Amino acid sequence: MALLLWIVVGVLMAVWSATVWLGQLLLTVLIGGAGHLPVKDIALPEAWTRWLPQAVSESITQGIETLQPWLQSLLDTMPALAGGVTVLAWITWAVGAALLLLAGGASHAALRWWQRSQRTASLPKLLPS
Structure with missing residues (x-):
């Protein structure tokens, strides 16, 4: 077992x-x-501009154009973070593995305790009560 x-x-x-x-x-x-990734190609879809009011459409387009340089600089720094993913993965794996081993050890101890209790319950009593 x-x-x-x-x-x-x-x-x-x-x-x-x-x-x-x-x-x-x-x-x-x-x-x-x-x-x-081509950040310069990000734009409000043509179908949305027909359904949205013109002021809202222009406001969204202006917001996208304002954010494009910031977004491009963010995306340019992302490849440098790829090494951090490996460290994060190892830490995540270690925590999960430790929890699995602890759960296995606890289950093993509970199983042994249950087996011992079954053994002592099935032993015949030598003296009647």
């Missing part, structure tokens, strides 16, 4: 590791390629 418990913990650890690894890979790719 304890072997089955630790097999389940091992499978959960493998799933956790694969999930963190895949998330780290995707975030690194997304953040690493953020500097190549």
